[in-house]
Amino acid sequence: MSASAAGAPLKIVVVDDTAEILELIDAILVDEGFAVVSCQNGDVAVETVAQEQPALVIADLRMPGYESWELVDLLLTDPRTRNTPVIVCSGAVSELQAERSRMQARGGDVLVKPFDIFTLVTKVREMTGTM
Numbered sequence: 622m623s624a625s626a627a628g629a630p631l632k633i634v635v636v637d638d639t640a641e642i643l644e645l646i647d648a649i650l651v652d653e654g655f656a657v658v659s660c661q662n663g664d665v666a667v668e669t670v671a672q673e674q675p676a677l678v679i680a681d682l683r684m685p686g687y688e689s690w691e692l693v694d695l696l697l698t699d700p701r702t703r704n705t706p707v708i709v710c711s712g713a714v715s716e717l718q719a720e721r722s723r724m725q726a727r728g729g730d731v732l733v734k735p736f737d738i739f740t741l742v743t744k745v746r747e748m749t750g751t752m
Contacts, residue, residue: 630656631749632673636666636692637681637710642734646679649738650745663692671701676749678702679732682711690720697727706748708732 633655635646643659650657658673660666663684670678684692693709696702707729711717717731724731730744746752 630654631677631751632656632658632675633677633679633745633749634658634660634666634670634673634675635679636660636663636684637679638662638684639681642681642710646741649741653742653745655745655749663687666692667695667699667702670696670705671699675705677745678705678707679710679745680707682709682713682716689716697729706730708744708748710734710736 633650635643635657637643638661640661643661647657647659658669658675660669663686666680678696680693680696682693683689693707696705696707707724708731709717709720709724709729710732712734714733717733721731730748732741732744
């Protein structure tokens with residue numbers, strides 16, 4: 622069980638415009654003992670992260686209404702969300718490789734789609750300190 626100091630499961634916000642990806646990540650992480658809040662809309666994501674104060678955000682790189690890294694950059698710079706680590710999840714391999722060091726320097730990481738369950742869980746556990 623992945624619990625916070627208060628004993629409640631650690632919360633993770635997952636942002637993706639594909640319902641199947643949201644359902645898959647939700648099922649995996651809930652099975653691992655995390656609480657998951659899903660967002661299928663980038664506009665809702667920033668407010669959700671600000672309100673929920675999760676231990677981690679997993680965000681798709683490309684969301685409708687946002688150009689490339691725009692949503693991720695917003696999460697990383699908004700005063701309400703900038704201290705929340707972000708894993709950027711995308712099939713855009715070259716973009717992720719080019720930005721990996723920047724994300725890691727900000728306390729985040731990248732995850733290439735399609736991903737395997739072990740890699741997802743390992744990254745989440747490393748970033749939430751629940752290894």
